[in-house]
Amino acid sequence: LLVTYLAVPLQAIVLDLDFSNINNVNYRGPQQSLVLRFNDVETAPDLDIRIESQDAYIPESASAGNNQNGSVGDDLKMHIDSGETTLFRFFLYNADTTTLYDPGVDFSFDFVIYDLDGDVTNSRGASQVTFYTPLTYTVTSATTLNISQDSSSITFTGTAGSLAGNEGITSFANTNQENAAVGIVIENTSQFDFAIGAPNNGIEDGGRNILFDPNDLTVTGTPINFVPEPGSYALWAGLLVLFAACRRSR
Numbered sequence: 001l002l003v004t005y006l007a008v009p010l011q012a013i014v015l016d017l018d019f020s021n022i023n024n025v026n027y028r029g030p031q032q033s034l035v036l037r038f039n040d041v042e043t044a045p046d047l048d049i050r051i052e053s054q055d056a057y058i059p060e061s062a063s064a065g066n067n068q069n070g071s072v073g074d075d076l077k078m079h080i081d082s083g084e085t086t087l088f089r090f091f092l093y094n095a096d097t098t099t100l101y102d103p104g105v106d107f108s109f110d111f112v113i114y115d116l117d118g119d120v121t122n123s124r125g126a127s128q129v130t131f132y133t134p135l136t137y138t139v140t141s142a143t144t145l146n147i148s149q150d151s152s153s154i155t156f157t158g159t160a161g162s163l164a165g166n167e168g169i170t171s172f173a174n175t176n177q178e179n180a181a182v183g184i185v186i187e188n189t190s191q192f193d194f195a196i197g198a199p200n201n202g203i204e205d206g207g208r209n210i211l212f213d214p215n216d217l218t219v220t221g222t223p224i225n226f227v228p229e230p231g232s233y234a235l236w237a238g239l240l241v242l243f244a245a246c247r248r249s250r
Helices: 175-179 232-249
Strands: 022-027 034-043 046-053 070-072 075-081 085-094 107-114 128-131 135-138 146-149 154-157 182-187 191-197 207-213 224-226
Touching (some): 034 075, 034 085, 075 085, 075 191
Antiparallel strands (some): 034 046, 075 207, 107 182, 107 207, 128 154, 128 191, 135 224, 146 154
């Protein structure tokens, strides 16, 4: 009797994150680190998130009005001052530990980054986010984002002028909002770096808010893969930290 056993592939895991349950915002003052902690960002499995700045965070306008960091509904809001750029590290942990999530099978999570508005000619600058990890991104066919990439990174920069949305949205009220957003899918990665900035033409006046929506919004378009060259990010990260140190010393 010949018995054949067929291997059954393990099911890939798709995580459904939630940024509503912020546990702590740790920030001691200008040119210090910023740490955001979220508990129960996923309940099956139970996971936590930590987002920590890797260089000085200089939010002189962060305490003004609606420029705070943290939860907006189930979204994450991050603020950056005009003319500044800060590198952050994202950690996805097993709940109540500092052990990075690793289920032993393929997994992914996604979010939409929206309110990427402004422009570099505006005194408040342009909303900008940069990634250094392999990802899949989606923008609309009429996107207003300036998308640039090199061997180590991909950057999305706003050009649309000021748009409504920094108080949080659950659906795109108009095409202008969706055209200033990007959908991101991260696979098999529990730790990655990203930078947010608000570049302008040398005028430091206020800042920009960037929001991350994990489950309500969808950007309609053709998904595109970005894969940085191995080893190319380490050099860039070192240069960014050196640049931040030079700014602090002025």
